[in-house]
Amino acid sequence: MKNFQNKTKLSGYIGTLKGNGSTIGFVPTMGALHQGHLSLVNNGLRENDVVVVSIFVNPTQFNNEEDLVNYPRTLEADIALLKTVDEDRIIIYAPSNGDIYGGDVQSQAFTFDGLEHEMEGAFRKGHFDGVGTIVKRLFEIVKPNRAYFGEKDFQQLQIIRKLVELHHLPVEIIGCPIHRAEDGLAMSSRNARLSIEHRAASPFIYKTLIAAKTKFGTKSAQNVTEWVNSQFKKQGLLELEYFIIADIATLKPVKRKSTKKSYRAFIAVYAGDIRLIDNIALN
Structure with missing residues (x-):
C-alpha cells in the first residue's frame, strides 16, 4: 500500500x-x-x-x-x-x-x-x-x-x-447512504469519545428521526418540530441544538409542504461535550 x-x-x-x-x-x-x-x-x-x-x-x-x-x-x-x-x-x-x-x-x-x-x-x-x-x-x-x-x-x-x-x-x-451501528447511531469518528452513558442514550437520536418521518406524512413541519423538541426535553442525557426540516435543494426550512419538493430532517445534539449530527429523508 x-x-x-x-x-x-x-x-x-x-x-x-x-x-x-x-x-x-x-x-x-x-x-x-x-x-x-x-x-x-x-x-x-x-x-x-x-x-x-x-x-x-x-x-x-x-x-x-x-x-x-x-x-x-x-x-x-x-x-x-x-x-x-x-x-x-x-x-x-x-x-x-x-x-x-x-x-x-x-x-x-x-x-x-x-x-x-x-x-x-x-x-x-x-x-x-x-x-x-x-x-x-x-x-x-x-x-x-x-x-x-x-x-x-x-x-x-x-x-x-x-x-x-x-x-x-x-x-x-x-x-x-449513512452507515449506522446496529442500534441506529450514525457512524462518526466522534462516537469513540462518548461516555458509556451517552453512548447508550445516543440511539434515541435516530429513533426520534424515524418517528418524525412518520409524523411528517400527516403533520405540518412546525408540528413535527415542536414534537421533537418536546421529546428531547424529556431526555436528560442529550441536549438538542437544532432540529430543522428543510428543502434538500435550498436547505432552507420548510414553511409549507409541497408534493413537488423533497425534504429532509436535520438534527444536531450534544451528548455531554460531544456534538452529534444526523439526518433522514422524509419523502
Missing part, C-alpha cells in the same frame, strides 16, 4: 496512473476511520481502478479549538484498517498542515448560493469556508474522476456539489 505525505510526489504518481488509463476514486477523511469510511472506500473500489484516501485533520473547518485538539488521530490504526480492505488499489495521502497550506493556515472565503448559511453554517461560523478550502485543494492535488461523501453530512455533500458546479471542477460527486 502506497503512502504519501507530499502532494507533489502524490500528484506525479497519480498522473502516471491516469496516463496509463486508470480511473481514480477519492475518499477525503479526517482519520479515526470506521466502517462508514470503509463503505465509501468500497464504493470507490467498485467504480474505479484505484482509490486515494486522504487522512488529514483540517484545522480550518473547526470553529472550536478544543474540538480540534481533542479530535482523534489514529494514523497507524487507520492504515492497518485500510489494508484489510485492499493493499494494492488504495493509496493513502496523509499530509502535514505545511504540505496543504504552506505557512498560511487559513480559509479562503466561499459562497455557495446561500447553502452555507443554513443549519451547520448558522451554528458553526466559518465552517464551510474551511470545508470548501480543503476539498478544493485536495481535488486539485488528487484530480480524481469521482469523489465519495457520506450522506450523514448531507449539507456538506450539497455544498461540495455546489463547489464543483461553481468552480467547474472535473470530478463527479457521489453521495453514499
Whole structure:
C-alpha cells in the first residue's frame, strides 16, 4: 500500500496512473476511520481502478479549538484498517498542515448560493469556508474522476456539489447512504469519545428521526418540530441544538409542504461535550 505525505510526489504518481488509463476514486477523511469510511472506500473500489484516501485533520473547518485538539488521530490504526480492505488499489495521502497550506493556515472565503448559511453554517461560523478550502485543494492535488461523501453530512455533500458546479471542477460527486451501528447511531469518528452513558442514550437520536418521518406524512413541519423538541426535553442525557426540516435543494426550512419538493430532517445534539449530527429523508 502506497503512502504519501507530499502532494507533489502524490500528484506525479497519480498522473502516471491516469496516463496509463486508470480511473481514480477519492475518499477525503479526517482519520479515526470506521466502517462508514470503509463503505465509501468500497464504493470507490467498485467504480474505479484505484482509490486515494486522504487522512488529514483540517484545522480550518473547526470553529472550536478544543474540538480540534481533542479530535482523534489514529494514523497507524487507520492504515492497518485500510489494508484489510485492499493493499494494492488504495493509496493513502496523509499530509502535514505545511504540505496543504504552506505557512498560511487559513480559509479562503466561499459562497455557495446561500447553502452555507443554513443549519451547520448558522451554528458553526466559518465552517464551510474551511470545508470548501480543503476539498478544493485536495481535488486539485488528487484530480480524481469521482469523489465519495457520506450522506450523514448531507449539507456538506450539497455544498461540495455546489463547489464543483461553481468552480467547474472535473470530478463527479457521489453521495453514499449513512452507515449506522446496529442500534441506529450514525457512524462518526466522534462516537469513540462518548461516555458509556451517552453512548447508550445516543440511539434515541435516530429513533426520534424515524418517528418524525412518520409524523411528517400527516403533520405540518412546525408540528413535527415542536414534537421533537418536546421529546428531547424529556431526555436528560442529550441536549438538542437544532432540529430543522428543510428543502434538500435550498436547505432552507420548510414553511409549507409541497408534493413537488423533497425534504429532509436535520438534527444536531450534544451528548455531554460531544456534538452529534444526523439526518433522514422524509419523502
